[in-house]
Amino acid sequence: MGCGLLVFHPKFSSSIEPPPSVNDRWTSCLEFPLEESVVEELSWIQDGTRSVTVLLVTVRFFRENFSVSAFSFHLDAVDPRTGARVGRLETPHGVVETPAFMPVGTLATVKGLTPEQLQRAGAQMLLANTYHLALRPTSDVVAELGGLHKFMNWDGPILTDSGGFQVFSLASSRKIDDDKVVFRSHIDGSLLELSPERAVLIQEQLGADIIMCLDECPAHDASPEKMTAAVNRTTHWAARCREAQKRTDQLLFGIVQGGTSKSLRELSAKGLLPLNFPGYAVGGLSVGEEPSAMYTTLEFTIPLLPSDRPRYLMGVGRPIDILEGVLRGVDLFDCVMPTRNGRNAMAFTSQGGLKLRNLKYRTDPSPLDPDCDCQVCRQFSRAYLRHLFIAGEMLGPILLSWHNIAYYQRMLRDLRDAIRQGKATEFREAQMRRSK
């Protein structure tokens, strides 16, 4: 545990060179395993008007070369026409090929599926919801059991949201001020609070690879004043989250807010960029606005973000939204749609949506999607799957969720290939034609 790792304090890291005196440590540091216990302040180094804390921890990031021990993000290909890009996000729990779709495992389980089934469906990275886990089983319990990965037996990368979105959409008696938000649990009505510091603490207890800043996500039709206030609060909270972060083996992403307003998105990005986050999310979309408004917002928001960091479009979405997002430079997506629709007997296929309760599938021996090679399509007929739903059997939701996740993952895989071949636009056109 002697260690030799270095960290440059986020607040001051943007223009700092590694001090020559610690270069030896610098070069050796990346070989050490990450351990929370090695955090120890060494000294202050003055550098003109700035100062930097050297810690016995890890290289969190250094100038524009975002590179954290065990983390890295490399772009393999960028489509010159659209900005669509293919990359590799390395995390302590493995590599995510981007653009990537994260299935949602709200309560440390993607509903109805084992981790193995998720892996076989092609899922690389999962999302879990901080708000839900903080209520049940609580982050203390997850931490005591070794963190989310061990708890749910998912060895791959995980991202947790901050809990903010659920506080604003699920909880009742919500009272927000600049310090924190106080609310009542949607389960038992108990009074709880969430501050930037607490959101980070909970996410550090959960132990995901990527964690999110607490943000304020107003309704899409909120007044300009409310939107502006939310942007400013989100910026303020982002700095506090940055400050609060203790663990060095997690990436903390900032979240750009601002609804569909170009000036507010610019204001938000301008506030966040000096904090030099290793990745940025676009929040406050897919909350009721028209799809075209979402696409336009992405067109002026994505270019505001550093091109060498992953970009995450939160809570999106339909396959078409993901395609449009990727073509505007987004790298990460999450949505409950494949699993929620799967539980409701709706399958995504290369020919469009398929409502499995329909009588016409009663004796249909064909697979859900003739173009799909997932375990479900290889093993079961539409007729059997329909029977499971009509009879109210659990296996119906299970198998359809499995297929739908596999559908999303295959679409992203094919899309990555298309981007590499410079055919991102053609891929979108073909996908839209087929699913009509």
Added chain:
Amino acid sequence: MGCGLLVFHPKFSSSIEPPPSVNDRWTSCLEFPLEESVVEELSWIQDGTRSVTVLLVTVRFFRENFSVSAFSFHLDAVDPRTGARVGRLETPHGVVETPAFMPVGTLATVKGLTPEQLQRAGAQMLLANTYHLALRPTSDVVAELGGLHKFMNWDGPILTDSGGFQVFSLASSRKIDDDKVVFRSHIDGSLLELSPERAVLIQEQLGADIIMCLDECPAHDASPEKMTAAVNRTTHWAARCREAQKRTDQLLFGIVQGGTSKSLRELSAKGLLPLNFPGYAVGGLSVGEEPSAMYTTLEFTIPLLPSDRPRYLMGVGRPIDILEGVLRGVDLFDCVMPTRNGRNAMAFTSQGGLKLRNLKYRTDPSPLDPDCDCQVCRQFSRAYLRHLFIAGEMLGPILLSWHNIAYYQRMLRDLRDAIRQGKATEFREAQMRRSK
């Protein structure tokens, strides 16, 4: 399709030698694949007061050597002290090592589990319910889709019950006479009927490896007159089922009724044995009587059945009931208990039952059963499984059903080993000690 298979008509086969003139065919016949289409009557052969039909089909059975092409039953070991036995039941869909426990896949799905998970839990053979499948999706639909095996994607052996038990326990407005039973569907109230012939027809459409005669199963406290009538009707119906059977790639089992009465069980067996079924079930137990009454009934019923045919105790049961049944010479069991209890957060373990909702498992990092090597015990903690149930997540019932089936299968596997080593009684004692 020239074929050379022979069948001796069941009604006359009990004391017949193969006619010398067809001995060549006899020896070659077992190499032909079974095809329904090869059924063709060849000739009548007179043999003193009896006659036998020679058909171009298959050797269904011949005297005491029960042997059907693609089917066979061999005993590997019999415990001289108890009569517990280890055997191999070969079916067109693979071998079942007996004693065996069949998980119940009522509607062509063992609730919440994929066929692959069942296989990994060690399940060799499944049971499906004719009554339920006849209502949804109907046997016509299953037949059109290639039969149960293909429909549910289970390549292993399947047994279907006759539907009688559910008609007597689930359906309403039941009216029974010697010809048939008329009843109303428990789903939509529609008027339906089940006769011995229809029960066989439906099961032939479903296409299981083992099918059951339609029987009448009275309440355990029915009057002696009612019990006697049920026995006689069951015998009468068994002959009609025998007669109705057309498919040659399914074994039809007779069902001994008679409640807990020795004389009625004798009456039932006496009526069924001349029909020379390739296997016999004991029905009418585990329907409310005391366990000790069930064990006593088995003690005087099992010896009435031919020792070279498989014996199946229907709808049983608790692990202890299975142990007691095996020690009395039973080969096959089925019960919803592992899956139903699993869905209700109750796990079977080598240390006894475990109610997973209990607060004491909140942060328990240990597996459900430290002695279990199933996928669930290798991957998940009690704390995680408890969390899934408390949060109402589908994965809880799925994983507990999986473990419970694996528990049953492991118990049977260990029991088979114990019988081979002449330690069946010791196994039961050890099992009872451990689970106290």
